[in-house]
Each structure stands twice: as structure tokens, then as C-alpha cells.
Amino acid sequence: MQRYLSFACALVLACATLLAPGADAKETVKIVFIGPLTGGNAALGLGGRNSADLAVQLHNADAKAKYTFDLVKYDDQCKPDIGVQVATKAGADSSIIAGITHYCSAVAIATVDTYHKFGLPVIVWGAVLPAITYGNDYPEIHRVNGTMINQNEVNAKLVTGLGYKTWVIIHDTTDYGKGHDEYFTKYLTQDGGKVLADFGVGADQQDFTAILTKVKELNPDVVYFGGLTPIGVRLRSQMDKLGIKSQFEGTSGIVSDSYIQALGPLAEGTIAFIDGAPIEKLPGGKFFLEQYAAHKYAEPPEAYGAYAFVAANLVMDTIEKVGPNRKAVTAALAATKDYPSIVGPVTFDAHGQNIVPIVTAYVVQDGKWVVWQDSDYAKGKRKLAGGK
Amino acid sequence: MDAGVLAQYVFNGVMLGVIYAMVAVGFTLFFGVLDVIQFAHGDVVMAGAFVGLATYVALHVLGVAAPAVVVFAVACAAGLGMALVGAVIARWLILPLRAAPAFNTLLVTLMLGSILRELVRLFYPNGSNPQPFPRLLPSASVNLGHFTLRLDTTILIIAGLVMIVAVNLVVRRTRLGLAIRAVAQDSETARVMGIDFERVVLVTFAIGSALAGFAGVVYGLYYNEVNFDIGLLLGVIGFSAAVVGGLGSIYGAILGGFLFAALQTVGSVALPVSSAYNNVFAFAVVIVLMTWKPTGLIAERASERV
Numbered sequence: 001m002q003r004y005l006s007f008a009c010a011l012v013l014a015c016a017t018l019l020a021p022g023a024d025a026k027e028t029v030k031i032v033f034i035g036p037l038t039g040g041n042a043a044l045g046l047g048g049r050n051s052a053d054l055a056v057q058l059h060n061a062d063a064k065a066k067y068t069f070d071l072v073k074y075d076d077q078c079k080p081d082i083g084v085q086v087a088t089k090a091g092a093d094s095s096i097i098a099g100i101t102h103y104c105s106a107v108a109i110a111t112v113d114t115y116h117k118f119g120l121p122v123i124v125w126g127a128v129l130p131a132i133t134y135g136n137d138y139p140e141i142h143r144v145n146g147t148m149i150n151q152n153e154v155n156a157k158l159v160t161g162l163g164y165k166t167w168v169i170i171h172d173t174t175d176y177g178k179g180h181d182e183y184f185t186k187y188l189t190q191d192g193g194k195v196l197a198d199f200g201v202g203a204d205q206q207d208f209t210a211i212l213t214k215v216k217e218l219n220p221d222v223v224y225f226g227g228l229t230p231i232g233v234r235l236r237s238q239m240d241k242l243g244i245k246s247q248f249e250g251t252s253g254i255v256s257d258s259y260i261q262a263l264g265p266l267a268e269g270t271i272a273f274i275d276g277a278p279i280e281k282l283p284g285g286k287f288f289l290e291q292y293a294a295h296k297y298a299e300p301p302e303a304y305g306a307y308a309f310v311a312a313n314l315v316m317d318t319i320e321k322v323g324p325n326r327k328a329v330t331a332a333l334a335a336t337k338d339y340p341s342i343v344g345p346v347t348f349d350a351h352g353q354n355i356v357p358i359v360t361a362y363v364v365q366d367g368k369w370v371v372w373q374d375s376d377y378a379k380g381k382r383k384l385a386g387g388k
Numbered sequence: 389m390d391a392g393v394l395a396q397y398v399f400n401g402v403m404l405g406v407i408y409a410m411v412a413v414g415f416t417l418f419f420g421v422l423d424v425i426q427f428a429h430g431d432v433v434m435a436g437a438f439v440g441l442a443t444y445v446a447l448h449v450l451g452v453a454a455p456a457v458v459v460f461a462v463a464c465a466a467g468l469g470m471a472l473v474g475a476v477i478a479r480w481l482i483l484p485l486r487a488a489p490a491f492n493t494l495l496v497t498l499m500l501g502s503i504l505r506e507l508v509r510l511f512y513p514n515g516s517n518p519q520p521f522p523r524l525l526p527s528a529s530v531n532l533g534h535f536t537l538r539l540d541t542t543i544l545i546i547a548g549l550v551m552i553v554a555v556n557l558v559v560r561r562t563r564l565g566l567a568i569r570a571v572a573q574d575s576e577t578a579r580v581m582g583i584d585f586e587r588v589v590l591v592t593f594a595i596g597s598a599l600a601g602f603a604g605v606v607y608g609l610y611y612n613e614v615n616f617d618i619g620l621l622l623g624v625i626g627f628s629a630a631v632v633g634g635l636g637s638i639y640g641a642i643l644g645g646f647l648f649a650a651l652q653t654v655g656s657v658a659l660p661v662s663s664a665y666n667n668v669f670a671f672a673v674v675i676v677l678m679t680w681k682p683t684g685l686i687a688e689r690a691s692e693r694v
Binding site for chain 2: 173199202207209210233261
């Protein structure tokens with residue numbers, strides 16, 4: 001019955017559109033969102049997808065817009081091979097004009113060649129590996145969020161400033177983990193920290209007790225983890241099982257609500273960093289969060305939702321300006337300067353990288369990621385591991 | 389290396405070994421009684437973990453909170469549920485294919501494994517993501533230098549060992565075990581002697597799969613996380629352990645399980661390369677062992693099968 005009703009409604013609407021003088025239908029333009037919608041990092045991918053979807057819905061509701069946008073959503077599963085498959089699918093579909101692509105760095109770096117080959121302009125919304133924009137001269141690749149270089153620099157400064165002296169670094173052996181390892185080691189050594197050992201782990205490894213036993217023997221002040229949420233959860237949980245009392249810190253890869261959900265009270269005191277200002281404090285952040293809540297998405301926007309929202313808006317505004325043509329969009333995106341957005345003005349450098357000056361430190365306090373400066377830990381009301 | 393650290397390695401290794409041995413015993417039982425390899429066995433472990441998790445969620449909704457009751461119910465549900473699954477697999481997949489080449493059984497069970505995996509992925513709520521498994525055991529711990537002895541892990545090790553020993557006792561000391569061993573030795577003669585062949589096969593598959601179900605719960609309680617695809621690697625490891633130990637021998641399976649865990653630990657600790665390669669190392673050693681002793685470390689003698 002429902003189906004017939006909606007069919008009837010559609011028919012009436014169609015007739016009305018046909019009969020109404022001057023109300024010509026808008027052209028529909030397809031853009032694609034790609035991120036991890038299943039697997040261990042799905043929470044972040046779904047948050048990004050919802051945020052991009054929100055941007056499209058708000059845009060489509062705007063009567064002044066020239067085009068109606070249709071957001072195609074593909075799942076890269078946070079796996080490079082799957083990522084290349086869906087990137088090829090999007091690239092080969094000539095009706096898709098631009099993309100908002102990838103949270104996982106290992107996937108984003110694997111797909112840049114594909115986008116270049118098909119000439120599909122994309123804006124990366126969450127991956128932080130520097131080489132994605134800086135490792136090539138492809139005009140198609142842009143990124144609205146910052147890179148891991150800045151966040152590790154700020155990270156090293158903050159933790160050495162707290163008085164910690166020794167570190168053990170654990171990182172996954174993808175390009176993402178190796179990148180974090182490289183930059184963190186570089187800045188930490190500059191700031192006077194000492195790296196006792198450096199371990200690479202598999203991106204789907206389950207058991208870390210053997211290397212954690214080694215860590216326990218080394219007894220570092222801090223365990224640094226360069227990798228994503230699923231392994232971060234396993235490491236923190238198995239550290240506890242082995243009675244390791246070191247401070248645990250991570251990268252933007254573990255800043256997600258699912259990290260806290262999976263660990264419960266064990267998450268307390270974990271430090272991590274994100275490039276960009278905290279969303280609640282941005283001029284447009286309140287608007288974004290209100291709209292997100294109003295659209296009643298099942299999942300939270302997570303750490304990079306705001307960037308997916310901005311990337312989608314930038315793509316749509318550029319298409320509005322130059323029309324649905326991949327080449328024109330690529331050229332117009334390169335000229336992006338001081339584009340007003342909810343994460344602050346967006347300006348792309350010669351490599352399509354947004355110049356984000358801010359990095360925000362977070363700490364888990366009472367089951368929430370709290371901005372470091374506002375936390376009880378920074379104010380001295382609570383102590384991190386080792387009494388810092 | 390200090391004694392505390394060494395003890396910690398051994399303790400972790402033993403925990404892993406117990407899980408692997410529980411899986412390997414199933415492989416060896418099935419091979420012993422029917423000469424088949426049940427390649428979906430690893431996924432039965434995974435299914436056991438998810439049945440346990442679902443039971444926990446159900447009890448939570450019903451308001452049952454006493455940890456002892458919950459643990460008992462979770463373990464029983466997983467064990468009984470998988471026993472049933474095992475018997476069904478034997479009755480409808482393994483037995484009908486008895487006359488066919490062994491290759492067919494291998495393929496069919498391999499397919500069954502994918503089906504089990506995909507069923508959990510599609511139909512368990514949010515099944516493609518890792519699921520947090522509740523911490524149900526007391527987490528008290530004692531620190532002895534660098535060695536942390538956890539009560540929950542100790543309970544899991546003991547429980548696992550007790551179950552393996554219980555299965556061994558059933559096979560060696562009971563009338564049912566006698567029938568299983570008789571079928572393993574010579575199914576034709578056993579039938580002539582009045583042993584109900586089909587019943588013995590079903591019961592053997594039920595026992596082996598129940599052990600796998602328990603292994604799934606032990607795995608969940610140890611790592612506090614389960615995923616729909618854990619069965620794949622567990623199955624391969626359990627199978628390798630059973631083969632290295634000597635397919636058909638329970639002691640061989642136990643030995644193989646502990647050996648594999650030891651190899652993984654050594655692979656992570658002693659090798660200069662990243663611990664991401666510990667499985668590569670362990671499997672490489674397994675290959676070497678198999679070329680050295682093709683029938684396994686505890687070679688099967690026809691009269692002592694199972």
C-alpha cells in the first residue's frame with residue numbers, strides 16, 4: 001500500500017512539475033564518498049559518510065543552488081586493495097564528477113594513482129599521511145585535514161613538557177604507522193625524549209602479549225602507539241593484563257568514540273592528537289553539530305566528520321561555480337583560497353594540501369575525549385601515569 | 389633475561405597454547421574417527437564465541453548479573469550450541485560424503501566455513517565490526533617482579549586444560565570412548581561387533597565441536613574482543629598444530645598446540661624483525677618439522693589411534 005501511495009505522490013509531483021510554468025528541474029550531479037563503512041574503523045567511516053550526506057542534504061535544500069547532488073557511497077573497508085577497486089569504480093563512472101575520499105592513510109596513498117589516471121578530482125577528508133599530497137604532483141588530489149607531521153611535532157612537545165623521559169614506540173607496519181613512527185621519533189629526539197625500543201606490528205594482529213612483555217621489561221614512561229583504533233584497543237587492554245603502568249598515548253588514529261566504548265574505564269587518561277581545532281570551538285562547529293543532531297543519524301560524526309562535511313561542501317560549491325566537469329573542477333579546486341568553512345578558512349598549497357596551523361591535544365576523561373587544556377589533567381586535579 | 393620476564397613469556401605462551409590445543413584436539417578427533425579434515429572447525433570456534441556473546445547480551449537484558457552464573461551460562465550455551473552444530477555437520481555433510489573422495493569433504497567444509505563466517509557477519513547486529521567481549525572473570529592480580537599473575541587468565545588456563553583432559557578421559561576411559569576408538573581403528577569390524585557407527589561419529593563430532601565452542605569463549609574472555617573472521621587463522625593454526633603433533637593423536641594435538649604458541653612467542657621476542665612476522669616464522673618452522681617428521685611428532689600407530 002505504502003508503495004502505491006508514494007508512487008501516486010511521485011506521479012502528482014511529476015505532473016505538478018511539468019505543469020508549473022518556469023519551474024524547470026535542476027540537473028542532478030553525482031559525487032562520491034569513500035571511507036571505511038565496515039570493519040574495525042567503520043565508526044569513523046560512518047561518521048564521515050553521515051557528515052558528507054548532511055552537507056549534500058543541506059545543499060539540496062537550498063533553492064538557489066543550480067544543481068541537485070546525489071552522493072554515491074562506497075566502502076573501502078580500510079583495505080588498500082578494496083580501496084583501489086572502489087576508486088576505479090568511481091573513476092570509471094563518468095557521471096561521477098568528484099570525490100570525498102578516505103579516512104585510512106594506507107588506502108588513500110594506494111588510490112592516488114587511480115584518481116590521477118581517471119582524472120577524478122578528490123578531497124581527502126581524514127587520512128593524515130603526508131605523502132598523500134606531498135608525495136606526488138597530481139593536481140586531482142587535495143586534502144582538507146592536516147598531516148601527521150604537525151600532530152607529531154605538537155605531540156612530542158607536549159609530552160616531553162610534562163616531564164616524561166623514555167618511550168617505547170609501537171606502530172602498525174602500514175605506510176600510516178610507519179609515517180607516525182618516523183615523524184614522532186624525529187620530533188621526540190629533538191625535544192630530548194629517549195626511544196628505548198621501536199616495534200612494528202601487523203595491522204590485523206590479535207596477540208601483543210609477547211612484545212608487551214618486552215615493553216614491561218624496558219619499563220618506559222610512555223607507550224606511544226602509531227596506528228588505528230582496533231589495535232589501539234587491543235594494546236591498551238593487553239597492557240593492563242600484563243600490569244604495564246606506563247602512560248599510553250596515540251595519534252589521531254585512535255581519537256574515536258569506539259575507542260572509549262570498547263575499553264570502558266581503561267581508556268581513562270589516554271592522550272591523543274588531532275589536526276585542526278576542536279569542532280565545538282569553531283565558528284561553524286555549533287551549526288554543524290546542531291544540524292547533525294537534527295538529521296538524527298544513527299552514528300556520531302566522530303573525529304573527522306567535520307572535515308568530510310567541509311570536503312563535500314567545497315566539492316559542491318566548486319561544481320556550482322564551474323559546472324559538472326572533472327577538468328574544470330580540478331582546476332578550480334587548485335585555486336581554493338580562504339574558502340570559508342566550519343573548520344576555518346581552507347587554502348590549498350601547490351600540492352592541494354590545506355594549510356592547517358592548529359593541532360589539538362585530547363585526553364580521555366570520564367569516558368569522553370576532552371581537549372587537553374580544559375581537562376582536569378592539565379589543571380593538575382588529576383594525574384596521568386607516573387604522577388605527571 | 390630476568391626470571392620474572394621469562395615467567396611472563398611462558399605464562400602468555402601457555403594461555404595461547406591452551407586455546408590452540410583445544411582447537412587442534414577437534415581436528416585430530418575428526419581425523420581419527422573418520423579420516424576427514426573438517427576445515428570449518430576454526431569457524432565453529434568463532435561461532436561458539438558469538439553464541440557465548442549473544443547469551444551474555446540476552447542475560448544482560450533479562451537482568452541476570454551474578455558473574456558466576458553468567459560465565460557458566462555463556463560457556464554452556466557455546467559448548468552445547470556448537471555440539472549441536474558439530475553433530476549436524478557430521479550428519480548432513482560429512483557422513484553423506486563418506487563414499488566420495490576425501491577431497492570433496494575438504495572442499496565442502498571449506499565452503500561451510502565461509503558460510504558460517506558470512507552468516508555471523510551479515511546477521512549478528514553490526515557483525516562486520518569487532519565486538520567487545522565482556523570481562524566476566526575477576527581481574528585480581530599479583531605482581532612478582534616483572535611477572536604479573538592474573539586471576540582471570542589463570543582461571544582460563546585451568547578451565548581449558550580441564551576440558552582437554554576431560555575429553556581425553558572420555559576417549560580413554562569410558563565405554564563411549566572405547567566405541568570411538570574401535571571405530572577409529574576399523575569401522576567395519578566395529579560395526580560387526582554391534583557398535584552403532586553413525587551414533588559414534590555424531591557424538592565424536594559433537595564432542596570436538598563443543599570443545600571448539602568452549603575455545604571460542606576462552607578466546608573472547610582472554611582478548612575481550614571477538615571478530616567474525618578470527619576462525620580463519622585459528623583454524624589454520626589448529627590444523628597445523630594437529631598435523632605437526634601427529635593427526636589422529638590427542639597428545640600430539642596438545643603438543644602441537646603448545647609448540648605453535650611457543651614458536652609464535654619466540655618469533656615475536658627473539659627475531660630482530662617486526663613481530664608482525666611471528667606467524668611467518670612459526671609456519672616456516674612447522675614446514676621444516678613436517679619435512680622432518682611427515683607423520684607428526686607423535687606418529688600415529690594403527691593400534692593407538694585417537
